[in-house]
Amino acid sequence: MTTRNADIIARKLAALGCAHAFGIPGGETLALMDALERAGIAFTLTKHENFAGFMAEGTWHATGAPGILVATIGPGLANAVNVIVNAHQDRVPLIVLTGCVAAHEADTYTHQVYDHGAMLAPIVKGTFMASGESLNRVVDKAIMLAMTGQPGPVHIDVPVPVAEAEATAEAFSPAGIGSRFQPVDGPEIERARKWIADAERPIAIAGVDAVNDDAGAAVGDFVKAIGAPLITTYKGKGLIDEAGPQALGGAGLSPLADGHILPLVAEADCVVLIGYDPIEMRAPWRDPWPDDARVIDVTPVVRQHGMHTAGATLYGSVSAALKLLQWSGHNHPTWSCGTPRRVRLALADAFAPEPSGWGPAAAFHAMREAVPEGTVATVDSGAHRILFSQIWRCSRPRTLLQSSALCTMGCAVPLAAGHKLAAPHRPVLAVVGDAGLEMTLGDLATVRDMKCPVPILVLVDESLALIEMKQRAGQLPNVGVDFPATDFVALAGAMGGHGVWIDDVATLHRETAAAFQRDTFTLLCARIGRRAYDGRI
Template identity: 55%
Template sequence: AGLSPKADTVVLPLLQRSDCIVLAGYDPIEMRVGWRNPWPADAPVIEFSAVAATHGMHAARHSFVGNVAAGLAALGSGLEQHPVWPDGLAAAARAALRAKFAAGGDWGPAQAFATVRAVLPADTIATADSGAHRILLSQMWSCPAPRTLLQSSGLCTMGCALPLGMGAKLAAPERPVVVFVGDAGLEMVLGELATLRDLGLPLIVVVLVDRSLALIEMKQRRSGLANRGVDFEGTDFSAVAAAFGGVGAVADSAATLTEALDGALHRNKFTLISCVIGRRAYDGTF
């Protein structure tokens, strides 16, 4: 929410119905303008953050700076548990979001994400780089537990997904780890593949290949600006993977992606899967 207008049509009305709002480490710096004070003016808002808020995006009735987890524990200490949203509004909102972001039959980023989620084990840890793919993936990826989808939510750093994935695999070597990254983001950190090779980590890297900085291109087009500095030529990522001691594969359908993922799960080295989706593939997806 906040980056996806499609999700906002479901989430913002639910937020307006809330009688108490708890902000736990919420960083609104990348949120759209519709998320400036998005709740009722008289709603009690309790905010826990690691640093003092200077963004001006919202006001909170009570604001605490410090350890977010400890603050939440103190807030709930001694309170009786009772049903939340007893009228089923939250469950209905979740169902509406699933319907809005269901993958269709045509190949594209949505079907790629749905295929990866269906093939990989439930306890897989996923990391997401910054860009259009992260906005869509964040709506579609189901997480069975906290800390199973890692991303740069505040700073939105490009190139972060690969080192995040390596760190996750080092911390939990028994669990599958998949990295989602755009082609531009991967090109920024190609040298990290040498680190991945030297660490001997069987990471699965899924690179969305559209030869474009898609999110910026969409903003340029929406603003009526000329296309400038957002399109580029393609890279042979399979050859790059082989040069760095890994295995490369190309996927242009759910079937070829499934085959590549099955092979990656039984490999003791990293696999780099190029999902070829084409330019403007994210139009209308989020």
Template identity: 50%
Template sequence: ADAMNEGAEGAIRTFTEQFHVPVITTYKAKGMLAEDHPLSLGGAGLSPLADRTLVPFVQAADLILCVGYDPIEMRPGWRNVWHPDQQRVIDITAAPNHHYMHQASLNFIAHSGATLAALGAGIEGRRTWQGGEVEKAKEALATAFPTDEDWGPAAVMDTCRRVLPQGTLASADSGAHRILLSQMWTCDAPRALMQSSALCTMGCAVPMAIGAKLASPDRPVISFSGDAGFLMVAGELATAAELETPVIFLVFVDGSLALIEKKQRERQLKTAGVDFGRHDYAAMGRAFGGNGVSVRDRAGLEKALKEAMEADRFTLIAAEIDAEAYDGRL
């Protein structure tokens, strides 16, 4: 997002609090407003389930501010979700709108933060959304993405978020887990969750995590991968070992290209080319000189995470989950 590249998070927070404006970010701009802030509605763009709450919320606004918004990051469901003849829309971007995924009433081609500051200068803010709409939207999102399951992908993400401290850097590979993670992994700062953009690159999470640890050696770093994406880049564990980067590599093990398998079933197609064996990923971690452990419950995962944070080498945690565990969750 332009706003993230321009370092506009301070200006966004100031404007948000001055005018009581709720904020929805793209999934790559998560943390531009800390996601525990009362006016943050988290990241959008990947989850149809989240869109059921967020799209109608946006359509109910009388003014929409697009601040460095790059719609290439969004699902097609966000194409032309508003109409400038029905809603006031201000678009602040670093480049002209050549994508035509949305239109605006007014366009500024300028720095996001400086433009927000200029728009708000000398104006006294007032409370908006006084019917509790923001709180209701937050409650609807919390209901849509519960954290109380005994075991499964949401339990894995919830446990990791609770155990790992604020300031942890995370990377997400492409796949079903990324859609859920983008809703459940709360970020208190920009770039706290690194992921691919619209190209949906498989295998990116592992090398991104290694790079993040090299750049920020004092911060915990965890990568989240599906088993298929991890297998594409398993050799990068050698790099992690040789560079002595104590990264936590978490692999969701369900023996499937879960997102593609899910889409095939939803289209009533015979599944093809999406299932494979459940390999011993923990043994792969140990074979490359790191630690490796398989977990099948919250207690085992919590223990593995705490030990990984104290380790002097990388740790691969293989989280064994059921097939079709993402059904109804995305």
């Protein structure tokens, strides 16, 4: 069988452990799709490229291999811009493969033709045009860029004649990506060690870069050794077991949580930032400490955010840096005032179930009790995500998936579907608002066709609740935020799934258990009413 250039690309991706690709076909991608299938990478047809990209991200969280999004020329790639921006901001290694016409044809043929690379340049780590002569090197460069430092999306444009042409060389395996460089002893580490050794009130804040470095064990050992409570971003939830006494849970978007956590940060005499990227945080996390505070930043990349200062910065592997810092001579009790414990109790009280017994918080607490051990949850953007991220405790990383930096709607269902496809043995739950679900209704057919037993908890309040709250806070009239109800139960049946209305905790428990036994999706439609999040986030 002839080896084409498209086969070279596919074999390199298969060598990374990629087993799935997602997208919508076009005439310009046919050779690419055929090559992926030949290489053992199954192609899944979706109804929208955005859904495809989030499914690809779901497989990455499940397997550690980069996600693959296939988009055709023109409108196909234009549809995918949102999910590519999300991969860029949320640090997701996404390989974007697109078809295009040859350069000499684009000089005189304009139908659906525009400069893919120019459009994507600001939102990818790199964009490349494939050619037969340098294909091995180009694909290796793209993979290396996607997977190192802060992971992110890369784009490879493959002209039809290049994809279809016979390869002039055999594919060789991509060069080993290797580990991030190791920090070495020096003045910065000595200063950081001394600050930790002297600290009576140390605190640690961890984020997505620690997750991407698989640093959970190192984070746990470190905070225990230095006696520091741990705050995480929403992406960092589960770096240590959130049921443990040192975990203060996630933070970043909840003013209610910030009211307890930011004063604790201000009280600390040493702050250790562990792979913490403040791209996930809201404005009150800008300059949360004075410029002369003892702040240690452990980071794989140069930080250019401008959100805060750091007195000592350690570049390289998060895990390796923590092991160096752990030797700090720290041998005295910390937080003798007991403030972290009081904050932990206050947070639990702030996000407890509603006194009435029903509402979004009650639903989320009940859901936590109802799902099997080891369930991976995904959550869409909106008021429900903030509340869910504060309530849902994680025992390990990557068990609560969301769009945390871009905060885009329409991500939860495809993240869940992609994860379930790549790890079918693992129970998966999606949590969405009614508006977010309506953005991706067409791809419920994709989930149905996968025979995917994913319970989808839908918070039905007939409103863009978070925006409506901001509207009221600004004393603005109600415009463009409320909408009539959809009969989601009937819709689920029409789409080949199962739907049920939920109005109490007992029904939610019962129907959640039943949902995991089906061979299709279930819409658990929880009617919570408008303004259910007032005072809760």
